[in-house]
Structures are given as C-alpha cells and as structure tokens.
Amino acid sequence: MKTVNFGKKINCTMVTQIHTLFFSPTGTTAKVAKQITAGLDVPALTYNLTTQKDRNQHRKLSFNSDDLLLVAVPVYAGRIPEFMEELFSTFEGQNTPAIFTVVYGNRDYDDALLELKDLFEGRGFKGIAAGAFIGEHSYTEKVATNRPDAEDLSAAFQFGQKIKATLDELPKLKNHRLTVKGNVPYKERKPMPLMAPETNEKCTDCGVCVEICPMEAIDQTDNRTIHAEKCIRCNSCVKHCPEKAKSFTHQIFIEFSERLIQNCSSVRKEPELFFL
C-alpha cells in the first residue's frame, strides 16, 4: 500500500498489489476467493496452493506493508486443513494487511476463521476483514448443493468492494483489532480411521486424479491404488474423475454423510463478514 498524492489535495492510501492465496480441492474456495479479488479491483497475483507441487513452489513467501494478502481455505472438522499450518508458518508479513476467508459446507465453521486469523496475525499480518462463506459439501452434493451460487458470489464480490472502500481509512484504524467468531482452545481434531476412495471398473487410468490430488496419494502407475495414509478425504478425485470411477464406500463415511444430509441440508446458512 502506498500513500499517494494525486496532484491536488487528495491523499489516498492505495493498494498496488493483492496476493490471493487459496487451497481448494473441490473448487468452491477458489470461486469465492476469485470473486473477493474481483471486487477489490486491484492488480492481483494468485497463488493456487492446492497441489503439493504448487505448495512446494510457494514456501517462505514474504510480504511487506505495501501488499494486501487474501488467504482462503476450506473448513475441515471445524478447523483449517491441518497440513496447511506448516506451509503458512513459512510465510512472513511486515504489518501486512490481510483478509481471512474460510469456506464451509453449511454445517459450521467453528474455530477455523479464528485459527486462520491467529496464525497469520502471529506472523506479521494485520487482519482488516474476514469472511465465512458456504460451498457445496465435499462429502455430498446434497448439502449446500451448487454453492457458492450467484447470491454467494455476489456477496463475495461486494465484500471485496466494501474492503476496497475502507482501505483509505486503515491508517486511522491502526489500533483497532479484527474480531471474528471462534473459541480458544480450538475445536479438537478427532482421530479418524484411515480411509481412501475406492475405484470401480470404469477407471481408464487417465491420470486426472493423480494430477489433481492435493496429497499425491494416488499411485502414478496404477490410478486405482490410493494410499490411505496420505488421503485427507478432500474428495477432489471423487468430484473430478471424468468416469465417476471413485467413491468412498466405507460405512463410517456413508453414515457421516447421511447425518450431514439429515442435519444440514434443509437450512441455508449465509455468509458472515467481519470488518475492523
């Protein structure tokens, strides 16, 4: 951000570059992050951190106070995806303004937004706004079906616009602290039995799943073999497979999905936004 003088008397704080970072195995978080960025309407650098290859390329990023960071992740079990903590812990800001965004599957985002904010604020970033948006649940298309929809995307765009309109006020708000919903200690991550999608006879070994798997859990030579110890159940391979050859068949997964459908498919949750 630079304070620039436009010739006459107008002094205005200007963001010259947004850095948009997201992790998004099934694509909903990416859609929301892109709309917020579009609403901000400032040149943006986008870092898609979804695959291991992407994440390896973007370790140890540092940002200064002229930058604006937008970071967006899906909610996993009420928290941010566990393995992203390690990557985020290599990033550094220098009083860098930041926007925190989580996308969740219409159950709850619990402590994920607070956890994301705490992690980045502990590394030299200053939260200026935060949002929790809704995306189709990775486990089942019957919960939050097709979200983010047009209304959600418009809310995300307007969120970006609203932040842009307040950027000039930031110097005045330097002693304000962003507060978001969430509790400390964060929701406990309960251990889950190891599981991975099964592959049926429709698999053609096309390799799409290998390319998009965020954890490199799918065997490169035999696309039917998924290493359960690496699988995070993100459902990227299930949703991206052109032959619909992959699915979770474990009883525990099926029961969990049924409970989600029962409890979370009839009420429509709406985006929640927080500002300084």
Ligand SMILES: Cc1cc2nc3c(=O)[nH]c(=O)nc-3n(C[C@H](O)[C@H](O)[C@H](O)COP(=O)(O)O)c2cc1C
């Ligand atoms: C392992 C896992 C855990 C999840 N936990 C939650 C949760 O606690 N609350 C919720 O509402 N949605 C939860 N979801 C759903 C995702 O947060 C939601 O579908 C999100 O939109 C997925 O983002 P993506 O499309 O960028 O991958 C979970 C999904 C996965 C794969």
